[in-house]
Amino acid sequence: MKYDNVHDRKTKSMLLLANYEGRSGTELSAQLLAKKENGLRSIIEGIKIVEANPDIHTVGMSSWPNILGELQLDASVMDGNTRRTGSVGALRGYLHPVEVAYRIMTDINHEMLVGVGAERFAHEIGAITNKNETEISINAWHKHLDNALTSKQKEDFPNVRLLDIKSEAIDPEKMFDTTIYMSIDHEKRISSATSTSGWGWKYPGRLGDSPIIGAGSYADSRYGACACTHTGEMSIRAGTARSVVLYLKMGLSVVDAVYEAAQDLADLKTGYLDEVTIHAIDKDGNYKVVGLNSSEEIRYVIWHPELDKPIIESAEILRL
Numbered sequence: 001m002k003y004d005n006v007h008d009r010k011t012k013s014m015l016l017l018a019n020y021e022g023r024s025g026t027e028l029s030a031q032l033l034a035k036k037e038n039g040l041r042s043i044i045e046g047i048k049i050v051e052a053n054p055d056i057h058t059v060g061m062s063s064w065p066n067i068l069g070e071l072q073l074d075a076s077v078m079d080g081n082t083r084r085t086g087s088v089g090a091l092r093g094y095l096h097p098v099e100v101a102y103r104i105m106t107d108i109n110h111e112m113l114v115g116v117g118a119e120r121f122a123h124e125i126g127a128i129t130n131k132n133e134t135e136i137s138i139n140a141w142h143k144h145l146d147n148a149l150t151s152k153q154k155e156d157f158p159n160v161r162l163l164d165i166k167s168e169a170i171d172p173e174k175m176f177d178t179t180i181y182m183s184i185d186h187e188k189r190i191s192s193a194t195s196t197s198g199w200g201w202k203y204p205g206r207l208g209d210s211p212i213i214g215a216g217s218y219a220d221s222r223y224g225a226c227a228c229t230h231t232g233e234m235s236i237r238a239g240t241a242r243s244v245v246l247y248l249k250m251g252l253s254v255v256d257a258v259y260e261a262a263q264d265l266a267d268l269k270t271g272y273l274d275e276v277t278i279h280a281i282d283k284d285g286n287y288k289v290v291g292l293n294s295s296e297e298i299r300y301v302i303w304h305p306e307l308d309k310p311i312i313e314s315a316e317i318l319r320l
Ligand code: GLY
Pocket: 177, 178, 196, 197, 198, 199, 207, 208, 209, 210, 216, 228, 229, 230, 231, 232, 233
């Protein structure tokens, strides 16, 4: 095991860790944490900035749509004190899926709602509606269809067998996807939250790891938290986020816990492992971010009270 790039902090207090795609909301989250706001609410407010940012195409409005040109959004939250969660999948027409996920945690005795049921719930709680598909996302989808479909499929679309074009589902911004945030607040509450549009051109109804608690995120104030980005199919299969927290419970350092989970992913042998990134924090404020087999630099955002504002750091790249 290599121990370079270990972030072993001397001052063990509040912490914010977000992926690079989420950077636009981190300043607000850090300010809220510094003001001793609840950690989960602090990261939700940061994610809401990312969801409403039309220049980010993998989270919230103006993201790459599914193969039918519809934006189906996923999000989740977890309070590590109570281990209550809220998760929403394939949500259409609402600006802040992460807020809907939070309200599932607080307003109903379920942990996850998807599709039309989730939309009904969002309506009933008065969530902000939005036309999330924009000219940019629809133009990108048209361009994709133009390349991906045969002339016959173009003539018949959308009455075509989507299975025949599903292998075209790729994220046009290969190094970007999803936002994940984790925090430790002034009361030592550990929280996690995610939001994503999932893969560009995905099969309708596809859920990745972001709304699957235990795969794309998990938080337990007794031990730590973990959240993953990139190909959610892999972290679903390995149960990555829950595994990392369980490895912490078993006494592994945050570095070894992440390495162990990375090995679990590599042992899957099949699937698209490259670029999967594991972000983890422990209850003492130590953290580790590892990207798998990435050809490019993977960055993330960190803030703690010794810093005036959030800073960008680079993840360790593991070749497995
Ligand atoms: N990691 C996000 C997704 O696979 O949808």
